[in-house]
Amino acid sequence: MELEMVDRIVDRYDARSSALLAILQDIQQEANYLPQAALRQVARRLDIPLTRVVRMATFYAAFSLKPRGRFVCNVCLGTACHVRGAGRVLDQFQRTLGIGVGETTDDGLFTLQTVNCVGACALGPVVVVGEQYHREMNNRKVDRMLKSYRKQAGE
Amino acid sequence: MLTFTIDGQTVQAEEGQNLLEVALAHGFDIPTLCYHPSVSAYGACRLCLVEVTQRGRSRITTSCNYPALPGISVVTRNDRIDRLRRLVMELILCRDPGNPQLQAMADRLGVDRTRLRFASRQDGCILCGLCERICRESIGADAISFVGRGHERRLATPFDEPSESCVGCLACAMVCPTQVIEFTQDADTRTIWKRTFTLVKCKECGAVLGTPEELALFQRKTGLDASYFDTCDACRKKQTATAFAAVTWGGQRP
Numbered sequence: 454m455e456l457e458m459v460d461r462i463v464d465r466y467d468a469r470s471s472a473l474l475a476i477l478q479d480i481q482q483e484a485n486y487l488p489q490a491a492l493r494q495v496a497r498r499l500d501i502p503l504t505r506v507v508r509m510a511t512f513y514a515a516f517s518l519k520p521r522g523r524f525v526c527n528v529c530l531g532t533a534c535h536v537r538g539a540g541r542v543l544d545q546f547q548r549t550l551g552i553g554v555g556e557t558t559d560d561g562l563f564t565l566q567t568v569n570c571v572g573a574c575a576l577g578p579v580v581v582v583g584e585q586y587h588r589e590m591n592n593r594k595v596d597r598m599l600k601s602y603r604k605q606a607g608e
Numbered sequence: 609m610l611t612f613t614i615d616g617q618t619v620q621a622e623e624g625q626n627l628l629e630v631a632l633a634h635g636f637d638i639p640t641l642c643y644h645p646s647v648s649a650y651g652a653c654r655l656c657l658v659e660v661t662q663r664g665r666s667r668i669t670t671s672c673n674y675p676a677l678p679g680i681s682v683v684t685r686n687d688r689i690d691r692l693r694r695l696v697m698e699l700i701l702c703r704d705p706g707n708p709q710l711q712a713m714a715d716r717l718g719v720d721r722t723r724l725r726f727a728s729r730q731d732g733c734i735l736c737g738l739c740e741r742i743c744r745e746s747i748g749a750d751a752i753s754f755v756g757r758g759h760e761r762r763l764a765t766p767f768d769e770p771s772e773s774c775v776g777c778l779a780c781a782m783v784c785p786t787q788v789i790e791f792t793q794d795a796d797t798r799t800i801w802k803r804t805f806t807l808v809k810c811k812e813c814g815a816v817l818g819t820p821e822e823l824a825l826f827q828r829k830t831g832l833d834a835s836y837f838d839t840c841d842a843c844r845k846k847q848t849a850t851a852f853a854a855v856t857w858g859g860q861r862p
């Protein structure tokens with residue numbers, strides 16, 4: 454973890470403590486998660502208590518304090534997706550990947566997460582991987598999707 | 609100064625005071641778990657409910673974070689308030705039905721059991737955040753905070769590691785309404801939030817004064833001379849008395 458990266462991001466916001474949320478988002482974007490050392494550096498640079506940084510970093514589901522896989526799979530468990538069978542879709546992910554929610558596969562490829570509604574209810578059950586939305590998911594489509602990401606990673 | 613009524617009695621308050629502190633100052637009995645006069649109100653426990661009537665409209669609200677306003681009338685107890693407080697108490701109690709402090713409050717409100725179950729954990733913490741506010745607002749250490757959200761929300765030091773900014777003053781443990789913040793202390797050390805502090809003792813009698821970190825912090829904040837923190841209250845009094853006796857009675861006590 455290069456702290457210069459953190460410094461660069463903090464400088465972009467003139468080290469304003471009101472920009473804390475945006476700063477954390479940018480770090481997460483670059484590092485794929487929020488490393489402890491980065492959070493400590495943010496607190497130091499913004500001259501705010503570390504508790505305030507940690508409190509925010511652990512509040513938002515979009516932030517992760519653990520390293521995440523290359524493909525972060527967000528299974529929507531919002532009401533609409535739930536009634537359309539998102540539970541089964543999540544089960545399929547857990548079975549196929551052999552990990553639980555919030556965990557990352559040993560090969561560092563996949564992280565499994567859940568979200569509550571991504572605003573695409575008509576397409577449910579929805580799975581969001583990175584920027585890609587996968588619609589009307591079922592067990593077969595889960596397997597096919599994971600296979601294609603594996604292939605993508607192998608190339 | 610502004611005037612309003614509580615349970616029919618006319619009371620006066622300063623601008624900016626909240627209903628709860630005015631009511632308590634006038635001897636009214638309102639149950640609270642998350643309130644402490646020296647820190648900001650947070651409105652977490654919802655037990656301090658009262659009914660406020662303003663311009664003919666009435667509503668039930670928490671009194672700890674509701675401002676005293678001229679001309680309002682406040683009711684601290686009626687059937688509706690009692691019922692709501694009991695419901696709230698059931699919700700709080702399900703966090704840890706075995707906690708003695710929660711049981712005592714439940715007893716006081718006439719709640720003998722909770723119909724709910726909070727499955728995630730039963731550690732007695734009701735997430736009132738009083739420890740966090742005392743640590744930040746009164747002590748100024750900022751060692752602990754809420755982390756996580758939803759049913760995983762809890763109070764902790766950053767990354768659950770011994771906190772660098774904790775001074776070991778125990779204020780958090782003292783104000784905790786359910787008394788669940790653990791600490792240990794023996795003759796020479798004190799441990800809280802996984803950090804162990806050595807204890808400073810009174811130069812005269814050896815009584816425990818506190819941790820070096822907390823004494824340094826209090827010295828910095830009060831601006832008192834460092835030597836003030838060498839002795840305990842009792843020995844300091846004795847020293848002062850002796851010093852005065854020396855000039856008043858020529859060193860002889862009458």
Ligand code: FES
Nearest residue numbers: 529531534571573
């Ligand atoms: S519930 Fe899944 S997108 Fe709204």
Ligand code: FES
Nearest residue numbers: 651653654656672
């Ligand atoms: S004392 Fe008002 S909500 Fe707890």
